Amino acid sequence: MQAHSPPETANESQLRGRVTRVLETGFRVAVSIMSIGLLLALVQREPLPETMGQPRELVSGLSNADPGSIIGLGIVAIILTPIVSTTAIAWTFYRQGDRRYATISGLVLLILLASIGLSLL
Amino acid sequence: MDTSQFIGVGLAAVFASTFGSMLGLGGGVFLVPLLTLFFGIDPKVAVGASAVCVVTNSVVGSSVHIRSGFTNLKLSMLLQVTTATGAIVGALVALRVDASVINVVLGVVLIYSALSMLRQRRLEPQAPAKEAPDPLHLRASFVDPATNRVIEYLPVRIEPGLAISGGAGVLSGMLGIGGGAIQVPLMNLLMRAPVKAAAGTSSFMVGMTAVATAAVFYAHDQIDPRVVVPAMIGIFLGAKLGSQLTRRIQTQRLVLVFVMVIAYLGVSLILKVFDVALM
Known part of the structure; x- marks a missing residue:
């Protein structure tokens, strides 16, 4: 016999759907x-770089279509994904009128952003 | 890095993320020792790569866990407040600490995790009473596809959970392991969340925690794309596989295998500091 979970509320369903999509x-x-970066590196026969490069080097490399910088941008994109998902959670709780969890999620977001800010100082 | 090392790092990542994703450990707890012990990669570079891989594992695995209802998003946000704060402290400490200290700390954490998981294997929380107070609205449920049963639970002991979660954050910041090795036993043993809910919630949390760690290591030029790229490819394959397996397999059966692997890696790392190598 198939077991059924207690019905999920519309709010829970919306939250889960949004976070999964993000x-x-x-x-x-x-x-x-x-x-794209890997493909370019293969075509240009360039070895992968030893470091990602700091933001300025990354931007400069991207303007020159440098494969290492493009790969670095991909790594930055994956690192930023949990931050975007936390933003989505905070926003969804706020829109749903759940002030407690909107505040808690917002606090988590602030701490994450602070950690990135501190590390780049 | 030559082609064989590239493939080797990728395979190590598949192994790490499959097992890591299944138990919500992120995979760093396996990946850091594998990279340092078998590929001779500097522990700090291994921790930096691991942090990026833990984020990747979390992003890929969590989408499956959230759909399955294993992830308690409210609980994850609550615990993440102290965990993320601890991770900043831990990452700043790690950059000023000798590599052998990192190895010893990781070794101790692994052995602790092994013992905790051994206990966890025998303990499965009972369903909470309907009238049990739930001031933080953390009560949740999911269908366990392995047993086809509805599992209801209500996390308890929130305050000590928050405190220990902060400690897990410090360790994850130091070691780039995401903190799941501590979060899963914490949620299961202390807060009485079922293993799969603990794993699903932890899987989501470790990604957020590792962001802070990855940012610190990035700022200090400790993220090496030559290690990260093959590892990320392996992580993608392993995370999908691991999160699907979590749905189908009775977790308790796998815990013994994990305990043995984790204990072996933990002992190996500690002995390495004294120049003793295990087979």
Whole structure:
């Protein structure tokens, strides 16, 4: 006999759907960018770089279509995906009128952004 | 890095993320020791690569876990407040600490995780009473496809859970392991969440935690694309496989295997500091 979970509320369903979409899209974008970088590196017979390069080097490399920088951008995209998903969670709780969890999710987002900000100082 | 090493790192990542995703460990707990022990990669570079891979594993695996209803998003947000804060502290400490210290700490964490998982194997929380208080609205349920049973649960002991979760964050920041090795036993043993819910929730959390770690290692030029790229390819394959297996397999049966693997890696890392190598 098939077991059925207690019915999920519309809010829960909306939250789950939104977070899943963000995660899947983030991954697809990151993989697409990295694949382009890898392909370029193969075509140009360039070895992969030892480091990703800091933001300025990354931007400069991207303007020159440098394969290493494109791969670096893909890595940055995957790193940013959980931040986008946390934003989506905070926003969804806020829209659903759940102030407690909108605040908690917003706090998590702030801590994550602070950690990135601190690391780049 | 030559082609054989590229493939080897990729295969190591498949192994790490399959098992990691199944138990919500992120995979870093397996990947860091594998990269350092078998590929001679500097522990700091291994931790940096692992942090990126843990994020990837979480992103891929969580989409499946969330659909399955295993992930308790409210609980994940709550615990993440202290975990993410701890991760910043841990990552800053790691950059100033000798590599052998990182190896010893990781070894101890692995052995602790092995013992916790051994206990966890015998304990499955009972369904909470309907009238049990739930002030934080954390009560949740899911259908376990392996047994076709509806599992209801209500996480308890939130305050100590938050405190220990902060400690898990510090360790994950130091070691780039995502913290799942501590979060899963914490949620299961202390907070009374079922293993699959703990794994699904932890799987989502470790990605957020590892973001902070990855950012710190990126800023210090410790993320090496030569290691990250093959590892990410392997992580993608393993995360999909692992999260699907979580749905179908009775987790308890696998815990013994994980315990043995984790204990072996933990002991190996500690012995490595004293120049003793296990087979």
